[in-house]
Each structure stands twice: as structure tokens, then as C-alpha cells.
Amino acid sequence: MKHLLGIDDLGAEGIGEVLRLADSFLEVTRRDIPKVPALRGKTVVSMFYEDSTRTRLSFETAAKRLSADTMTFSAGSSSLRKGESLLDTVRTVEAMGIDAIVVRHKSSGVPQRIAGWIDASIVNAGDGWHEHPTQALLDAFTLRRHRGDSFAGMKVAIVGDVKHSRVARSNVKALSALGAEVTLVGPPTLMPPNLEGWPVKISYDLDVVLPTTDVLYVLRIQRERQQEALFPSLREYAARYGVTSERLARLPADALIMHPGPTNRGVEIDALVADDPRSVINEQVANGVAVRMAVLYMLLGSGEGRAA
Amino acid sequence: MKHLLGIDDLGAEGIGEVLRLADSFLEVTRRDIPKVPALRGKTVVSMFYEDSTRTRLSFETAAKRLSADTMTFSAGSSSLRKGESLLDTVRTVEAMGIDAIVVRHKSSGVPQRIAGWIDASIVNAGDGWHEHPTQALLDAFTLRRHRGDSFAGMKVAIVGDVKHSRVARSNVKALSALGAEVTLVGPPTLMPPNLEGWPVKISYDLDVVLPTTDVLYVLRIQRERQQEALFPSLREYAARYGVTSERLARLPADALIMHPGPTNRGVEIDALVADDPRSVINEQVANGVAVRMAVLYMLLGSGEGRAA
Amino acid sequence: MKHLLGIDDLGAEGIGEVLRLADSFLEVTRRDIPKVPALRGKTVVSMFYEDSTRTRLSFETAAKRLSADTMTFSAGSSSLRKGESLLDTVRTVEAMGIDAIVVRHKSSGVPQRIAGWIDASIVNAGDGWHEHPTQALLDAFTLRRHRGDSFAGMKVAIVGDVKHSRVARSNVKALSALGAEVTLVGPPTLMPPNLEGWPVKISYDLDVVLPTTDVLYVLRIQRERQQEALFPSLREYAARYGVTSERLARLPADALIMHPGPTNRGVEIDALVADDPRSVINEQVANGVAVRMAVLYMLLGSGEGRAA
Numbered sequence: 001m002k003h004l005l006g007i008d009d010l011g012a013e014g015i016g017e018v019l020r021l022a023d024s025f026l027e028v029t030r031r032d033i034p035k036v037p038a039l040r041g042k043t044v045v046s047m048f049y050e051d052s053t054r055t056r057l058s059f060e061t062a063a064k065r066l067s068a069d070t071m072t073f074s075a076g077s078s079s080l081r082k083g084e085s086l087l088d089t090v091r092t093v094e095a096m097g098i099d100a101i102v103v104r105h106k107s108s109g110v111p112q113r114i115a116g117w118i119d120a121s122i123v124n125a126g127d128g129w130h131e132h133p134t135q136a137l138l139d140a141f142t143l144r145r146h147r148g149d150s151f152a153g154m155k156v157a158i159v160g161d162v163k164h165s166r167v168a169r170s171n172v173k174a175l176s177a178l179g180a181e182v183t184l185v186g187p188p189t190l191m192p193p194n195l196e197g198w199p200v201k202i203s204y205d206l207d208v209v210l211p212t213t214d215v216l217y218v219l220r221i222q223r224e225r226q227q228e229a230l231f232p233s234l235r236e237y238a239a240r241y242g243v244t245s246e247r248l249a250r251l252p253a254d255a256l257i258m259h260p261g262p263t264n265r266g267v268e269i270d271a272l273v274a275d276d277p278r279s280v281i282n283e284q285v286a287n288g289v290a291v292r293m294a295v296l297y298m299l300l301g302s303g304e305g306r307a308a
Numbered sequence: 309m310k311h312l313l314g315i316d317d318l319g320a321e322g323i324g325e326v327l328r329l330a331d332s333f334l335e336v337t338r339r340d341i342p343k344v345p346a347l348r349g350k351t352v353v354s355m356f357y358e359d360s361t362r363t364r365l366s367f368e369t370a371a372k373r374l375s376a377d378t379m380t381f382s383a384g385s386s387s388l389r390k391g392e393s394l395l396d397t398v399r400t401v402e403a404m405g406i407d408a409i410v411v412r413h414k415s416s417g418v419p420q421r422i423a424g425w426i427d428a429s430i431v432n433a434g435d436g437w438h439e440h441p442t443q444a445l446l447d448a449f450t451l452r453r454h455r456g457d458s459f460a461g462m463k464v465a466i467v468g469d470v471k472h473s474r475v476a477r478s479n480v481k482a483l484s485a486l487g488a489e490v491t492l493v494g495p496p497t498l499m500p501p502n503l504e505g506w507p508v509k510i511s512y513d514l515d516v517v518l519p520t521t522d523v524l525y526v527l528r529i530q531r532e533r534q535q536e537a538l539f540p541s542l543r544e545y546a547a548r549y550g551v552t553s554e555r556l557a558r559l560p561a562d563a564l565i566m567h568p569g570p571t572n573r574g575v576e577i578d579a580l581v582a583d584d585p586r587s588v589i590n591e592q593v594a595n596g597v598a599v600r601m602a603v604l605y606m607l608l609g610s611g612e613g614r615a616a
Numbered sequence: 617m618k619h620l621l622g623i624d625d626l627g628a629e630g631i632g633e634v635l636r637l638a639d640s641f642l643e644v645t646r647r648d649i650p651k652v653p654a655l656r657g658k659t660v661v662s663m664f665y666e667d668s669t670r671t672r673l674s675f676e677t678a679a680k681r682l683s684a685d686t687m688t689f690s691a692g693s694s695s696l697r698k699g700e701s702l703l704d705t706v707r708t709v710e711a712m713g714i715d716a717i718v719v720r721h722k723s724s725g726v727p728q729r730i731a732g733w734i735d736a737s738i739v740n741a742g743d744g745w746h747e748h749p750t751q752a753l754l755d756a757f758t759l760r761r762h763r764g765d766s767f768a769g770m771k772v773a774i775v776g777d778v779k780h781s782r783v784a785r786s787n788v789k790a791l792s793a794l795g796a797e798v799t800l801v802g803p804p805t806l807m808p809p810n811l812e813g814w815p816v817k818i819s820y821d822l823d824v825v826l827p828t829t830d831v832l833y834v835l836r837i838q839r840e841r842q843q844e845a846l847f848p849s850l851r852e853y854a855a856r857y858g859v860t861s862e863r864l865a866r867l868p869a870d871a872l873i874m875h876p877g878p879t880n881r882g883v884e885i886d887a888l889v890a891d892d893p894r895s896v897i898n899e900q901v902a903n904g905v906a907v908r909m910a911v912l913y914m915l916l917g918s919g920e921g922r923a924a
Contacts, residue, residue, distance in 0.1 A: 033349030341657030
């Protein structure tokens with residue numbers, strides 16, 4: 001595997017391989033000196049054309065723990081203001097001998113386009129409404145740490161603004177590939193217009209779905225969406241789909257609560273819920289480093305020097 | 309010790325420990341290869357919500373010389389624009405396995421609040437008008453390099469806008485804990501409103517204070533304060549409190565001149581004064597790296613692997 | 617040699633030394649683990665007061681491949697907003713024990729001024745319209761990889777806005793020192809006002825020059841120049857000096873096409889031309905890392921620990 005552009009690049013088998021590899025890297029991250037020399041001499045560049053603290057730092061941490069060199073540039077501080085084209089930028093970066101580029105971009109398909117131009121490995125760190133594959137992988141990894149490999153029949157409810165969510169898209173693909181049953185929950189205006197072929201059920205009523213849910217996956221509400229006609233007010237949204245303490249009483253006692261972060265406390269999720277014992281939100285973040293180590297290692301590792 | 313939030317966390321004994329440790333790290337920084345493996349595998353993140361070249365680079369240099377990995381984010385290039393809460397940000401950073409966060413924030417008390425939320429070590433790199441403890445430690449270290457441990461009875465005059473100065477607050481605490489006698493000098497409008505309990509003398513007349521001063525500590529004037537009614541004009545300020553060559557004639561020949569930088573030459577200090585043989589301003593900067601190495605080592609070092 | 621401020625610091629002999637050293641570093645960059653410990657423990661800071669992706673990343677890559685520590689600050693995220701003077705900034709950086717500062721600044725002469733103030737090594741990464749010496753060195757290195765040491769009599773045409781080009785200035789000096797014959801080509805308004813003493817020929821007609829050109833060096837057009845009266849419209853410029861496929865038919869089959877990047881495709885160079893087999897534009901970028909390794913090594917390397 002050369003790139004990670006979307007979940008389809010992996011399939012169920014590839015996902016399984018990433019998750020097993022992440023197990024061993026999770027063990028590395030818990031050591032006193034949480035580093036291995038696996039990618040010494042490799043260089044990973046973060047190209048973030050959209051703000052992100054958590055994803056950028058997670059990838060950088062992962063790369064450093066593999067002993068890779070890291071460099072970063074964000075849209076603000078680079079030649080992009082000079083009107084340098086994306087093509088020129090990535091060709092330049094590649095010509096310098098960079099081994100992998102981690103890209104976030106607000107336009108869907110940008111990582112794919114870059115992968116067509118150059119020989120370095122491309123990791124999609126989120127492109128428009130399209131995909132965010134490492135998020136889905138770390139989510140699957142987090143579930144697997146709690147439930148083992150038994151994804152078959154697991155009932156996952158993904159709640160929120162599915163229409164504009166790359167996290168939802170990647171998770172639907174990954175979780176259904178692994179055998180889980182995904183239900184999308186939200187107001188009709190926030191569902192994707194064309195759901196044919198998606199291996200999912202749809203519900204507009206969270207309260208009905210909760211009692212049979214094993215995993216409640218709460219999406220982040222983008223406050224800026226409120227400008228749009230199709231979005232209910234935050235208050236109205238919170239009343240119908242916000243995950244409150246009262247609502248949680250309907251969720252089975254052994255269910256898990258997930259969120260890709262950062263949470264809007266009081267909007268899609270109550271502060272108390274984020275701290276509920278069933279919440280694995282902080283684990284998701286911690287697992288993100290191990291999963292990204294696994295992805296970078298799969299793309300750049302020679303197979304020798306393996307995490308020892 | 310887990311955090312360094314303010315000078316009171318240390319007390320006289322803790323300050324002494326930092327200073328002695330900094331001695332050995334100062335020796336490290338003068339080696340041909342000025343690095344020790346003391347913090348290999350540790351990760352230090354700089355979270356600067358306020359601009360700072362010198363403090364950020366000084367901490368990064370210190371961390372790298374201890375072989376720690378470093379990452380940085382500033383308010384502009386992060387998810388902060390997304391409205392991510394401080395709580396979410398630091399929890400995320402911690403969940404990734406970061407060992408220490410170096411925080412600068414324009415609001416007093418932010419480092420303390422963060423320390424209450426998470427398990428990673430927090431270093432206060434300046435919070436509002438409150439404290440800037442590593443500055444006071446490097447100042448004390450610089451004095452100790454020149455005067456030895458005899459702080460008792462040392463007469464220190466801190467001159468300028470004491471009211472808005474976290475550097476002054478931390479220095480008053482550190483220097484008086486070590487036994488020095490501190491006099492605050494400046495116009496009444498730039499003195500803190502409530503000085504009860506501060507172990508200091510006050511003077512509004514620099515010329516009177518100078519002849520009996522061992523250490524002249526000149527604070528930086530924030531030009532933006534001029535907008536405020538309580539601030540005299542820069543010209544008026546410079547006339548009464550600016551450290552000019554003429555004024556320096558009153559300062560004993562063996563006194564020391566200090567400034568936390570960057571200087572406003574021609575305002576609080578004349579260009580010639582900054583270059584006076586009694587000035588130790590550049591030493592302060594150099595010592596800052598050794599002192600920050602000592603602080604990071606005290607917070608994160610296991611006690612084994614010690615600077616060898 | 618302590619600084620690299622301009623090509624004159626090197627002379628023909630120094631240029632030759634950089635190019636020979638770069639040969640061995642180019643070999644390093646092609647290894648599986650493209651790193652050498654030559655500058656372990658040295659710290660290189662990038663101070664970029666002007667946007668640049670490629671130059672900053674190229675220097676950082678070079679420094680990391682020599683095992684130096686790197687730090688970066690750009691005008692936006694530093695104390696520069698506080699009105700800190702350049703003098704204070706560089707003195708601070710030096711006092712921290714930094715070994716080299718790589719400077720880009722929009723004003724000519726800034727690197728020279730800094731070199732006069734401090735003891736650290738200064739590398740000019742582009743100053744105003746003045747010089748960009750590492751660009752000229754990587755260009756010479758690229759030519760040498762194709763043509764060997766036989767610069768004598770090599771006919772180089774530098775085409776474009778020579779007046780505002782630091783790349784042109786540095787290349788004229790380097791190439792003529794090595795024995796090449798340089799012709800500057802462009803509209804009279806974009807020629808430097810005073811060319812006396814420059815070892816060059818001038819032409820206003822690219823089509824006349826092309827058939828006898830060994831190396832066609834195309835400068836980047838700065839679109840913002842269009843505001844100025846002396847600049848023709850982009851369309852007019854492209855018609856007379858744009859390097860199109862038709863125009864290329866006049867260029868000898870064994871000529872080389874160079875560009876410092878990033879290209880404005882469709883303005884000074886057609887997309888197809890940039891991909892012409894005679895184009896060595898991507899090689900220039902790749903060679904840039906090896907040449908910058910050579911420069912940093914010459915300035916900071918002890919002579920021991922040499923690339924092994």
C-alpha cells in the first residue's frame with residue numbers, strides 16, 4: 001500500500017492489518033521511552049490547508065515516535081499566498097526527498113489529485129466532506145480494544161450532521177466493512193441527498209434508536225452551518241438530537257459513547273455525557289497516535305527495522 | 309514537583325535546587341555538542357496564546373538540548389479559531405501522551421486552571437499580569453553567577469510599569485525569598501493598587517534610589533499602555549525613569565543592570581546603557597536556556613539518566 | 617568561511633568547494649537513511665520575514681539530514697508584532713546559543729547587517745532585490761551535474777524581470793565567476809538601470825538569442841509587478857518573452873531549461889515546457905537540499921565528523 005486516501009484503499013483485510021499493527025504501537029506509546037527507530041531518516045511533511053490542532057499534533061507525535069523527521073506548513077505561512085499552485089508545491093516537496101505528505105484540505109479529492117502527481121506517499125487527513133480515514137481507523141481500533149474482533153452485528157448509531165461529515169463517511173465504510181450495522185440519525189435536512197448504496201439504516205428519531213444501540217457516535221456540529229437554511233437552530237437541534245443525561249438513560253449500560261472531537265458541550269453533547277464512564281472520547285485521542293503510527297509504518301516502513 | 313505555575317511552588321529551597329541544577333546544564337550548553345539524553349522520548353508542547361519569540365525559542369532550545377521532542381502551536385494556526393475550548397485542547401494534547409505543556413496566555417490563572425484539568429506537567433511561560441516564573445529564576449541564576457549565594461541584603465531596584473508586569477511579580481517573590489531587599493520604583497499610577505503584604509519598599513524617585521542600588525532591574529514599557537489615562541507620555545516617562553547615561557553615573561560601579569527584554573531603546577533604557585559593562589542583559593538570555601533545562605528536567609526527569 | 621551573504625564571499629574557488637562537497641551530500645540524500653551526524657548538537661534557526669515554502673523547507677531538510685536541531689519563526693508568529701527590533705531579536709537568538717541563522721528578508725542588506733552584529737553564522741536565504749546565493753549555487757551544481765566542470769564558454773540566457781530579481785544577481789555573479797557567458801534577456805524596462813561593470817550581454821529579443829543558448833534560465837514573473845508602469849501586461853510579456861513550445865523549437869536539442877520556481881505556468885513558461893525533457897526544474901529543487909547541506913556544513917562543521 002502506497003497511499004491512504006480513503007477507507008476503500010484498505011478493505012476489511014487492510015483495516016484488520018492496521019488495527020493489529022496499532023496494537024503493538026500502542027504498547028510502544030506506553031513505554032518509558034515511547035520511541036522506536038522504525039522510520040529513522042524518513043521525512044513526513046504536514047500540509048494543512050485547514051486549521052487543526054488535534055489531527056496535526058497527532059500525526060506529528062506519531063511520526064516522531066517512529067523517529068521520522070517532521071516538517072510542517074500551514075496555508076498562512078507558506079508560499080501559497082504567492083499564488084503558488086498546489087501542483088508546484090507538492091512537486092517541490094517531493095523533489096526535496098520527502099517520503100510522505102499528510103494533507104488536510106477543505107476541498108474533497110485534493111489528496112487523490114496529489115497522489116496522481118507524485119511518488120511520495122499521501123495520507124488523507126481530511127478532505128472536504130469526503131473522507132477522514134485515520135479517524136475511522138482510530139474509532140474502529142478503540143471499539144476493538146473494548147469489544148475484540150466481534151464487529152458482526154454491532155449496532156452503531158452515528159448522530160448529527162451526516163451530510164457535511166467526512167468522519168461519518170469514513171466510519172460508515174470502515175464499520176460496515178468490519179460487519180457492524182450502522183444507523184444514521186439526524187434531521188432529514190442534514191442527511192446526504194443520495195443514500196442509495198450506503199450500507200446503512202436511517203432514523204430521524206434518536207430516542208427510538210438509543211435503547212438498541214451498542215455504540216453511540218456523536219458528530220460535531222459545525223456552528224457555522226447555522227447560517228444555512230437547512231440547519232435548525234442550535235437550540236432546536238440540541239432539543240431533538242443533543243445527547244443529554246436524560247437521553248442517556250435510554251442507552252444500554254454497556255454501550256460506548258464516541259465523538260471525534262472537539263466537542264461543543266451543550267450543543268451536540270452535554271458536558272456530563274462527555275465525562276460519562278461509557279465515554280471513550282479521550283481514548284480515541286490516545287489511540288489516534290498508535291493508529292497513525294501504524295499507518296505511517298505501513299506506508300513507509302521497509303519491513304525490516306520493525307518496532308522491536 | 310509536578311508543575312511550575314508560580315514562584316511560590318518552589319520556595320527558597322526549590323529555587324536553590326533549580327539554580328544548582330542550572331549550573332550543571334549551563335556547563336552542558338557550553339560543550340561542543342550541547343546535548344544530553346536526559347529527556348529522550350519525552351514530548352514537550354509549546355502552547356503560546358500570545359506572541360513571543362524569545363520565550364518560545366528558549367524553551368524549545370532547552371527541550372531539544374535535553375533530547376526531548378518538541379511541538380508547537382500558536383493561537384493563529386490551530387483549532388482555536390474553530391472555537392475549540394481550552395479544556396478540550398489540553399485534554400486532547402494530554403491524551404496524545406504529551407509530558408509537559410509550556411503555556412503562555414494573556415489571562416492570569418490559565419496555567420493554574422489547566423493544571424487542575426490534566427496530568428501532564430504545566431510550565432507557566434507568562435500569564436497575564438500574574439507571573440512569569442522562569443524569567444525570575446533565570447534572573448536569580450544570573451545574579452548568583454555574579455554574586456554567589458549571598459542574596460541576603462542585596463538591594464534590588466525594579467523600575468517601571470510594575471502594575472502590569474508579571475516579571476516584576478515573579479521577581480519580587482523569588483528575590484525576597486532568597487533574602488534580597490526589593491524596592492519598586494515608578495510613577496504612582498504604575499504601581500499595583502494593593503501592595504499590602506508585598507515584601508518591598510516603594511519609591512517614586514529613581515535618582516534617589518540609584519546610589520544605594522546593587523541591581524538595577526529595568527522593566528519593559530509596553531508602548532500600548534500609552535493609550536491609558538494612567539500612563540504618562542513616553543517622553544515624560546523617559547525623562548523621569550528612563551535609564552540614561554547621565555543617570556547611570558549615580559549607580560555604583562559594581563552594580564548590575566538587568567532587563568527581561570526586548571528593550572525599547574530610548575524609552576526605558578538608552579542604547580548605550582544596554583551595552584554598559586555592568587549590563588548582563590545578554591547573559592540573562594543565555595542563562596534562560598540552562599534554567600529552563602533545569603525546570604524541565606526537574607518536572608520530567610526520572611532522576612536516572614541525569615545530565616552526565 | 618563564517619557567513620554566506622552573497623556569491624562574492626566565495627569566489628570561483630569557494631563555489632567549486634561547495635559544489636564538490638554537495639556531490640558527497642547528494643549521495644547521502646539518496647541513501648536509505650539519508651542522514652549523517654555531521655552537525656549533531658548544532659542548532660539552525662530559520663528567520664523568514666517573507667513567505668517561502670520551498671526555501672524554508674529545503675534548508676530545514678538540509679539541516680535535519682545533517683542531524684542539526686532546527687527551529688523556525690516567521691514574522692507573523694513572533695514578537696516582531698511587539699515592535700521588537702531586528703537587533704534585539706538576533707542578539708537574543710544568538711545568546712541562546714544558536715549556531716546559524718538562515719534569514720530571508722524583503723530588504724536588501726539585512727543579512728549583512730545581522731552578520732555585523734553577532735557571532736553566529738548567517739546564511740542569506742534571499743534579501744530584497746539583492747542576492748539569493750544558495751539558489752545560484754544549486755543552479756551551478758545542477759549545471760555541473762549535466763555538463764561537468766566545463767563552464768568556460770557556456771552560453772546562459774537569463775530571461776525575465778532581471779531588475780527585481782535577486783536570483784538573477786546571484787546567478788550572474790556565480791556563473792560568470794565560473795567562466796560562463798551570461799546574456800540578460802527582457803524588455804528594457806525590466807533591466808537594471810545601471811549595468812556598467814556587470815559581466816553580461818543584453819538582449820531585448822529572446823527569439824534571436826535562443827538558437828545559440830546552452831542554458832535557458834527563466835525567471836519567475838512577480839504578478840504584483842503589473843501594477844507598475846514599467847511592466848508590460850502579462851499577455852504582452854508572455855507574447856514576447858514567454859517560453860512557449862513554438863519558441864522552444866529554436867532552442868538547441870541539448871540545451872537545458874531552468875527556473876527557480878514556483879513557475880507561473882502560462883506566463884513566463886508554458887506548462888508543456890516545464891515538463892520538456894530538457895527541463896531540469898525538479899532536479900534544481902532536489903539539488904537544493906544537497907547544496908544547502910554543503911553550505912551549512914562548510915559554515916558549522918568542525919572538519920571532523922565529516923559526512924562518512
